Amino acid sequence: MNSSSIQNSPVQDHSSTASRSRRRIGPTLMTLLLTILLLCLPGLDAVGDTDTNTDTNADINADTGQDVIRVVRGLDGAPQTLEVAILHYGGSDGVRVDLVGAVHVGETEYFEALNRRLGQYDRVLFELVGDPAALDAPPVGTPSLIGLLQGGMKDALGLSYQLDEIDYSSPNFIHADLDADEFRDSMRDRNESWFQMMVRAWALGMAQQGKPGAAEADLLKVLLASDRRLAFRRLLATQLADQAGVLELLSGDDGSTLIEVRNARALQVLRHELDAGQQNVAVFYGAGHLPDLARRLEQDFGMRQLAVEWLPAWDLAGSAD
Template structure:
């Protein structure tokens, strides 16, 4: 697939110990020595708190999908959907729904999410912004590079932009993300850079080049030249999204990252505050790429158990638009 396109595609998805009894029958748990060898980043022979956090998260089984592509009998993609994954406390008193987001989608997708949000006590949302900042009004152009890429994807695919159609003024929506200063400091403290993430993504793209499920440059070119360009491009890109989780793991790296893991921690700090206020039905509205790590943390740190999942259609790829 065209490498220049793959990077903004990933931006469209992510730019935020109670072990279940099932899931370990097929293989035994790793020994402590093996965990130290794998997660001891500073090679001091022991795991500090951050390293232990990563080791514990690695033990939680992960089988859910957070984005899926539906196909017809001919194998043609007809819809892209995001999940609403529910987790509950053992006594059933607390419900947390992970509401996966795609930042560019059909307008009807965001309207459906707005309706869902009304059913929650609070909905925590992602947005790297200062505390108290207001979401830009619909139609206001973002000057941030990631925002500009997402706006470009929206135009290319004839879709809508999340910030234009989600009602962030609703009383029950709560900001649950880092401020720009917190984000920058975390990256500095961890020795991270956007250039580092760029090279990780390029390496992943090169590794996937021979994968039959990865769209080729020819697929992309033919879609661009099609008389129904937007629909054909969406169908080509949908193939890439099926392996989104492995792509996000590359960005996150072996010891987590600010972009995913640290922002997830911030969101769950806000979750704890909302629980302490007495809220019992809570939604977390974050990019779908955040959800594998987010769900593991809810199981480890909050002792919640997965119960059910629902799906919301983000892209309709079934017919050619008139």
């Protein structure tokens, strides 16, 4: 695994790269589902110190989606790592708030680095649609569909699962999300449904469809690869980087429970912690939440972005042919 990298400039503009990526691969229903599972929803019941280097290496190029997740490539164009952003924010009063993005399945080393880093904050506000007490309880009953799907993705990719690796028992961890009933009630009150989201995703996919047959060709390459697991990792990593910004398009003008309503809850808890005198706080949420959270920190909290740091989450190096 490579060390984390940090940008000391405000925000690096990758919008042209992201837009080219979205034109190349339209957001299919399967891609949307995987993006939600891996970047937005590590719920149970839903329906550190690492070395840092200035990110100026001319030998790498990054495919990005909204500056929250990217694939770093070598000189030969081959993917090397999937990286997830940490957005560092500061206020005029000296308060520091870090938006720590997460991909919900990753290398064990990635979660170990996160555990070390998260232990350094006064408070860590974490996402979990469900009862956080259930994290320490033995599993009972039938696992949720989302849990089963995420577990299947973990096994298929040869990675570890966030809820198994992150130490949620740490005393500085504070639940900052909806519970399962609140999530369902919000979707009902806003006349939202998973079916509605899928239809909107299909419409976006038709409007932004890339080269006909491209997705099928990519899947065929995975099936024919000598290292199918690595080939699948690379394919999915590229799709995640391409589609990270599509989630906001799915929310519509009024936002969505999945992103904006849950973000509002997280920032409500953040406001409470800052009012209580906390000076160094992390908001630990899926990377798909970060663009909206960043805007709200700037608009509602008067903060400015100080730096962007990247943590390697998936190892993509090697030969899959």
